[in-house]
Amino acid sequence: MSDPLIRALLLPFDKGLLAIPQRAFLMRATADDALAGDWRDILVCEQGFKPEFDRLTAAGLKPVARLDGAFPAGLVLLTKHKGENRANIARAWDLLEPGGLLMVCGANALGAASTQREFEAAFGLDGNLSKHNARTFWCHKADGAAPAILAEWHQGGRPRAVADSGFVARAGGFSPDHVDPGSRLLMDTLPANLAGRVADLGGGWGYLAVELLRRFPAITAIDLFEAETGSLEDCATNLAALVPERAACVSARWHDVTAGLPPTDPYDWIVTNPPFHEGAKPDPTIGQAFIKAAWKSIRRRGKLVLVANRHLPYEAELKRLFREVECLTDQAGYKVLLASDRIEARR
Numbered sequence: 001m002s003d004p005l006i007r008a009l010l011l012p013f014d015k016g017l018l019a020i021p022q023r024a025f026l027m028r029a030t031a032d033d034a035l036a037g038d039w040r041d042i043l044v045c046e047q048g049f050k051p052e053f054d055r056l057t058a059a060g061l062k063p064v065a066r067l068d069g070a071f072p073a074g075l076v077l078l079t080k081h082k083g084e085n086r087a088n089i090a091r092a093w094d095l096l097e098p099g100g101l102l103m104v105c106g107a108n109a110l111g112a113a114s115t116q117r118e119f120e121a122a123f124g125l126d127g128n129l130s131k132h133n134a135r136t137f138w139c140h141k142a143d144g145a146a147p148a149i150l151a152e153w154h155q156g157g158r159p160r161a162v163a164d165s166g167f168v169a170r171a172g173g174f175s176p177d178h179v180d181p182g183s184r185l186l187m188d189t190l191p192a193n194l195a196g197r198v199a200d201l202g203g204g205w206g207y208l209a210v211e212l213l214r215r216f217p218a219i220t221a222i223d224l225f226e227a228e229t230g231s232l233e234d235c236a237t238n239l240a241a242l243v244p245e246r247a248a249c250v251s252a253r254w255h256d257v258t259a260g261l262p263p264t265d266p267y268d269w270i271v272t273n274p275p276f277h278e279g280a281k282p283d284p285t286i287g288q289a290f291i292k293a294a295w296k297s298i299r300r301r302g303k304l305v306l307v308a309n310r311h312l313p314y315e316a317e318l319k320r321l322f323r324e325v326e327c328l329t330d331q332a333g334y335k336v337l338l339a340s341d342r343i344e345a346r347r
Contacts, residue, residue: 004132006032009075009105010039011129011136018127018138021073021101027088028077029063031055044071048229050256065229065254070097078106078115083171085115087157090150093123096141103138122147159234162205167238169205173231174275179207182334183273186307187211189328189336196268199297200224201257201290202275206235206250212271213239213246223264225255258289266299273307288317295321295342304339 012018020038029045030052036059045063047053056063074092078085085106092102104119106112112135116128119137128137159168162178169176175183187208195218200208203224212219226232232252239247255262257274272294274287287308294304304322308314310333318325322339329336 003030003032003034005077005105005107005134006030006034008129008132008134008136009077009103010034011131012103012127012138015129017129018101018103023071024073024075024101025067025071025092025095026075026077027067027092028079029056029061030077031059031061035059035061043075050227050254051258054256054259067091067095069095071095071100072097073101074103076102076104078104078110078112079172080110081171082111082115083156086118086153087171089115089119090153090157093141093146093150098141098143100141101138102141103136105134105136107134109133122149159237165207166242167205167207167210167234168241169234170230173228173234174202174204176205180273181332182307182309183207185329185332185334186271186273186305186336187215189307190215190271190305191303191338194219194269196220197265198222199261199267199270199294201261201270201272201294202226203231203235203252204228205231206238206252208271208273209235209250209252210238210242213243213249219249222250223267224250224252225257225261226252227254227256229254257293258286260293261297264297266302267297268299268302270294270298270302270304271306272304276309276312282312284312284314287312287314291317291321291339298342300342301340302342305336306339307334307336309333310335 013020024042025044027046029047045056045061046067047063048065053063074096076088076092116137123139126139159170162169165179194216198219200222203209203226209222209224235252239250272290274290276282276284276287318339321343323341323343326338327335328338
């Protein structure tokens with residue numbers, strides 16, 4: 001596996017412009033063959049997205065969900081979220097020892113040039129390279145107080161109000177500035193008899209879980225599975241603030257649903273608004289994996305309710321695994337599908 005962004009990140013070291021550090025961190029790390037050898041022993045890899053965390057582990061790298069300590073060098077990979085990038089750069093600066101190297105790399109298509117200009121205004125620039133449709137830029141941590149702008153950048157990575165919904169969420173999670181219309185439609189379409197043990201697959205910052213507890217008093221427990229650590233933290237905040245009397249009903253777990261759910265008693269109901277991106281391109285196999293995970297973990301007569309963009313091809317997978325599949329509604333570009341009567345014994 002070879003990621004152009006990783007190749008661009010390491011290019012200054014490969015060209016001899018910078019010496020490979022004895023120890024470093026890599027924020028938003030991805031597993032890549034280029035990180036084998038010396039880099040594997042040097043890097044501590046921060047990754048809060050569970051599927052990538054697991055890939056880093058399988059590659060023999062050292063992943064952590066959240067960095068701490070002090071480092072002589074820090075590398076940051078940019079994401080598509082400007083607020084998250086600014087917050088990561090500010091945290092990276094704080095984690096550096098005096099004189100430490102700070103390097104940032106991002107895809108041109110995701111606004112790396114704009115981030116480089118902000119970086120240079122804040123810290124100055126010791127060097128930069130452009131290659132592989134990406135740009136890499138760096139500086140060294142100067143003595144003295146941190147640039148004043150970093151206080152604002154830190155704030156941009158903290159949870160903020162989600163419009164006027166009463167929820168909070170942070171940059172980098174799914175739909176952090178508004179309640180996703182698909183999730184809202186799912187809640188408004190759910191059958192009135194929802195009760196018992198429920199699983200929320202890809203629960204994000206907790207919109208579905210909170211609304212389920214508000215609207216369905218016969219729910220006895222919710223297992224919420226979410227791949228992003230930041231979203232899980234915001235979910236806990238929202239549950240405690242919005243449904244404090246029922247928050248203990250929810251068990252929120254950092255988990256990759258596409259790998260299947262942990263062994264458990266079967267669920268009475270499963271709800272999900274599955275993701276269909278793990279990068280720039282749509283990937284319907286993620287939603288299909290969510291459906292299969294639900295099928296394996298639902299009781300014989302349990303019900304799965306799923307919302308998806310209208311164009312996504314989920315009906316065939318549902319019909320392969322369930323005897324009854326019904327479209328509850330199709331509007332505003334979304335469809336809500338109800339599947340029940342699991343075809344085979346749970347396995």
